Amino acid sequence: MKTVLITGAAGNVGSHLRRELAGRYNLRLSDIVPVKDISPGEKQARGDVAKMADMLRVTKGVDAIVHLGGFSAEGPWESILHANIIGCYNVFEAARRNGVKRVLFASSNHAAGFYRRDVKIDHRVYPKPDSRYGVSKAFGEQIGSLYADKYGLEVFCMRIGNVNPVPPDKRRLSIWISPRDLARLVSVGIENPNINFEIVYGVSDNRRSWYDNSNARRLGFLPQDDAELYAAEVLAKDKPGDPRTEMYQGGTFVLAEYGGDPSRKTAIRKVPKAGTVKKAARAGGKKTPKSMKAAKQKKRK
Numbered sequence: 001m002k003t004v005l006i007t008g009a010a011g012n013v014g015s016h017l018r019r020e021l022a023g024r025y026n027l028r029l030s031d032i033v034p035v036k037d038i039s040p041g042e043k044q045a046r047g048d049v050a051k052m053a054d055m056l057r058v059t060k061g062v063d064a065i066v067h068l069g070g071f072s073a074e075g076p077w078e079s080i081l082h083a084n085i086i087g088c089y090n091v092f093e094a095a096r097r098n099g100v101k102r103v104l105f106a107s108s109n110h111a112a113g114f115y116r117r118d119v120k121i122d123h124r125v126y127p128k129p130d131s132r133y134g135v136s137k138a139f140g141e142q143i144g145s146l147y148a149d150k151y152g153l154e155v156f157c158m159r160i161g162n163v164n165p166v167p168p169d170k171r172r173l174s175i176w177i178s179p180r181d182l183a184r185l186v187s188v189g190i191e192n193p194n195i196n197f198e199i200v201y202g203v204s205d206n207r208r209s210w211y212d213n214s215n216a217r218r219l220g221f222l223p224q225d226d227a228e229l230y231a232a233e234v235l236a237k238d239k240p241g242d243p244r245t246e247m248y249q250g251g252t253f254v255l256a257e258y259g260g261d262p263s264r265k266t267a268i269r270k271v272p273k274a275g276t277v278k279k280a281a282r283a284g285g286k287k288t289p290k291s292m293k294a295a296k297q298k299k300r301k
């Protein structure tokens with residue numbers, strides 16, 4: 001049986017995965033806080049992802065790492081830097097030094113939260129983070145890419161939507177993943193023999209999905225749940241939010257600390273509707289007095 005290290009095992013996602021993966025893997029559970037109620041088949045290995053010595057110790061001898069540990073929402077730069085940027089580097093570097101074959105990284109929808117909701121995105125879009133947290137997830141994906149290409153690590157990045165027994169609100173009808181579907185995705189990430197570097201979306205088979213998750217399906221992910229089952233109940237309680245959060249996939253994360261630059265308000269109103277960017281590109285781009293002035297200024301630089 002494979003030995004799988006879960007970092008951040010004491011958290012919400014870690015707790016769901018422990019339950020869903022029990023009996024299928026030997027689980028090594030690591031967190032900065034103690035993990036409670038260790039059962040047979042589980043071992044505790046306390047550690048701070050921001051400390052390389054800890055990561056070298058806890059990653060020794062495992063077949064795969066499911067890296068969840070870190071700051072799981074928008075927060076102060078120092079917290080994100082410590083837990084998510086330095087922590088993520090340490091996990092990949094410790095995996096490399098200890099010869100761990102595979103790393104599954106818990107990325108997030110917030111790595112691409114500034115895509116609009118009327119656009120369906122797939123695993124090939126470039127990141128558009130909606131927060132420092134989202135930037136840290138894009139960083140994790142990119143360091144994963146580097147370690148895959150340069151050192152041959154096998155890296156599986158899951159842009160997780162929202163892990164919950166049931167979808168709690170309208171936005172999450174589009175990004176929800178049930179704990180058992182997440183366990184299915186994690187199993188694909190551990191077991192598929194042909195992974196070099198992959199990005200997939202961690203979402204159930206939601207009818208209202210904003211993602212084309214064909215890459216996950218190609219690799220063998222067959223989600224069984226659909227948030228639509230809960231839609232009537234969720235929508236009956238729904239209260240419309242701020243139109244700016246309703247416009248973007250990242251929801252309230254796009255609005256966190258919004259207002260640092262007042263001109264952004266105008267910029268947001270001018271975001272073109274889906275499809276108009278393509279049309280403009282086909283037409284060779286329409287010259288406006290503003291774009292001509294900007295081009296002149298660019299030349300001057």
Ligand SMILES: NC(=O)c1ccc[n+]([C@@H]2O[C@H](COP(=O)([O-])OP(=O)(O)OC[C@H]3O[C@@H](n4cnc5c(N)ncnc54)[C@H](O)[C@@H]3O)[C@@H](O)[C@H]2O)c1
Pocket residue numbers: 007008009010011012013014030031032033047048049050067068069070071072073082083087106107108109159160161162163164
């Ligand atoms: N919950 C979701 O729906 C969701 C969605 C997208 C991505 N994710 C990602 O999945 C992962 C797990 O999310 P979660 O909801 O369980 O978050 P959580 O906050 O419940 O758990 C995170 C765990 O990481 C641990 N941790 C924090 N700093 C650490 C450090 N320096 N060293 C070691 N451990 C540390 C915490 O103690 C905690 O147990 C996170 O990386 C999160 O960004 C979660």
